[in-house]
Every structure is written in structure tokens, then in C-alpha cells.
Amino acid sequence: MSPKETGTLDRIAINPAPDQSASSASGQSSTVLRLAHVQKIYGSRNRAKTVIGDVSLTVREGEFVSVIGPSGSGKSTLFRLIGGLEKPTSGTIELEGQEAGDGKRGRIAYMPQQASLLPWKTVEANIELALTIAGVDRNEARSLVQQWLPRVGLADYAKAYPHVLSGGMQQRVSFLRALLSPQRLMCLDEPFGSLDALTRIQMQQWLLSLWEASRRSVLFVTHSIEEAVFLSDRIIVLSVSPSVVLREFEVPFPRPREASLRNTAAFNELESEIYALLDNGMS
Numbered sequence: 001m002s003p004k005e006t007g008t009l010d011r012i013a014i015n016p017a018p019d020q021s022a023s024s025a026s027g028q029s030s031t032v033l034r035l036a037h038v039q040k041i042y043g044s045r046n047r048a049k050t051v052i053g054d055v056s057l058t059v060r061e062g063e064f065v066s067v068i069g070p071s072g073s074g075k076s077t078l079f080r081l082i083g084g085l086e087k088p089t090s091g092t093i094e095l096e097g098q099e100a101g102d103g104k105r106g107r108i109a110y111m112p113q114q115a116s117l118l119p120w121k122t123v124e125a126n127i128e129l130a131l132t133i134a135g136v137d138r139n140e141a142r143s144l145v146q147q148w149l150p151r152v153g154l155a156d157y158a159k160a161y162p163h164v165l166s167g168g169m170q171q172r173v174s175f176l177r178a179l180l181s182p183q184r185l186m187c188l189d190e191p192f193g194s195l196d197a198l199t200r201i202q203m204q205q206w207l208l209s210l211w212e213a214s215r216r217s218v219l220f221v222t223h224s225i226e227e228a229v230f231l232s233d234r235i236i237v238l239s240v241s242p243s244v245v246l247r248e249f250e251v252p253f254p255r256p257r258e259a260s261l262r263n264t265a266a267f268n269e270l271e272s273e274i275y276a277l278l279d280n281g282m283s
């Protein structure tokens with residue numbers, strides 16, 4: 001799939017424009033997600049295991065932020081905390097200024113590692129159902145799905161069942177489901193981890209062109225430094241568990257980004273710097 005297939009997207013507002021409460025008086029982009037000194041301990045007493053030691057981070061409106069960390073550093077745990085599935089042991093999580101670690105769900109649009117589509121529902125029904133559960137009116141959900149399936153190259157698969165789709169196509173459906181959901185923050189948990197190398201690169205380019213046209217606020221977990229550098233505005237590097245933030249990197253490359261960016265010296269330098277940091281942190 002060439003990026004051109006999605007490159008003609010207009011910059012459209014998928015979701016309502018941020019309301020006054022979400023914008024700062026200075027006109028600067030506001031903070032959608034704020035984690036302050038989040039700690040997560042599982043178990044208790046002599047079985048207690050501190051998975052997240054002390055993590056603070058923010059995602060601002062329209063920003064693409066990636067989290068990279070060694071296996072077991074608590075990246076998926078962070079998503080469960082942000083999504084309200086679990087509570088932090090200490091620290092605070094605010095979504096659009098409201099406490100999020102209170103067990104309330106449905107405040108984020110979430111894309112998991114596996115597409116997890118309902119096998120007995122068609123592609124269009126899978127997306128429509130997710131949108132209506134998230135509070136979108138049924139007719140509006142239908143019209144969004146009709147409008148967007150062709151834009152992601154899936155017009156011919158609207159009535160197909162998930163099992164006939166390739167892994168990459170299933171992930172496109174899963175991404176569309178999250179992209180069209182009304183929540184302001186999208187959390188993407190290693191969405192391309194199970195794809196082969198070539199499909200993964202194509203999906204990164206695809207996601208980038210869609211994201212650059214919509215500018216949703218994204219928190220993205222990945223094991224791939226290259227993927228994070230290519231996609232992100234900022235990268236947060238976690239230590240081994242109990243995790244702390246080792247460093248935050250601003251990614252200076254202008255948008256729209258082309259595939260050729262990966263071959264530049266500046267790209268490779270940033271990649272190497274992050275790699276060295278992770279490597280040091282693990283030895």
C-alpha cells in the first residue's frame with residue numbers, strides 16, 4: 001500500500017474541536033493527559049512487587065507521544081491505569097483535567113496489540129458497535145464508517161468478516177475504530193508488534209499519514225526505537241522495573257514526514273542515542 005492511498009486526506013476534524021476548558025488562555029495546546037508520580041505495586045507484604053516506581057508524563061492536545069521501555073517495565077500496566085481498569089498505588093492520573101485512576105472506564109480510545117475484532121460481526125458492524133458503545137449516535141456512527149472505510153483502503157471489505165482480512169487489514173480496522181471514537185486521547189499499545197517487518201513499515205507510513213491529517217492526541221507504546229522516532233513528537237524512555245522515566249526526547253523532525261527520513265544522519269543519531277540509553281539502563 002502506498003502512502004499516497006491515504007495521502008489525499010483532507011485535514012478533517014474527526015472529533016469536536018477542543019472546548020474552552022481544554023484550551024489554555026494563552027492559546028497554547030492544553031494537556032490532555034497528566035501522570036504525576038504514578039507508582040504501581042502488585043500484591044502485598046512479602047509478595048509485593050513494585051512494577052512502576054515513579055512515572056510522570058504528559059500528553060498535550062494534538063501530540064504524538066511514545067513510551068519505550070524494556071519488557072516488564074509496566075507499559076501495558078500504564079495503559080490499564082490510564083484506562084481506569086486498575087488504580088495506581090500512589091500518584092495521580094488526570095485526563096482532560098479529571099482524575100482518571102478512579103476505576104471509571106471508557107475515557108480513552110484504545111487500540112490493543114491484537115485487533116480483537118468480534119468474529120461474528122462484519123467489519124462495518126465492528127466499528128459501528130465500538131462507536132455507539134463510546135456514545136456516538138448510531139446514524140452518525142454508520143455515516144462515519146461509510147465515509148472512512150474507503151479512506152483506509154477497506155471499502156470492499158465493509159461486509160466482510162474479520163477472518164478473511166490479513167493481519168495488517170485487521171489492524172487498520174482496529175485503528176479506525178480507535179481513531180473515530182470520540183475520546184480525546186488515543187492509546188495505542190504496540191499495535192504493529194505482531195506484523196511482519198514489511199507490513200509494519202507500511203502500517204507506520206499509513207498511520208502517520210492518517211494521524212497527520214487528524215492530529216489526535218496519542219500515547220503510543222512500542223518496542224521499536226525506529227518506529228517511535230519516525231512517528232512521535234516526544235519519546236519517553238522508561239527504565240527497567242520498577243520503572244522511572246530515564247529521559248524524555250523531543251523529536252525535532254518537521255511534518256509531514258516521508259519514508260526517506262529514516263535514512264538521514266539526524267534520524268540515525270537520535271535512534272542511537274535512545275538505544276544507548278536503554279542499553280546502559282539494562283546493564
Ligand SMILES: Nc1ncnc2c1ncn2[C@@H]1O[C@H](COP(=O)(O)OP(=O)(O)OP(=O)(O)O)[C@@H](O)[C@H]1O
Pocket residue numbers: 042043049051069070071072073074075076077078241
Ligand atoms: N495483575 C498483576 N499482578 C501481578 N503482577 C502483574 C499484574 N499485571 C502485571 N504484572 C507484572 O507487571 C510487570 C509489568 O507488566 P507489563 O505487561 O505492564 O509490562 P510491559 O512493559 O508492557 O511488558 P512488555 O513490553 O513485555 O509487553 C510484569 O512483570 C507482570 O508480571
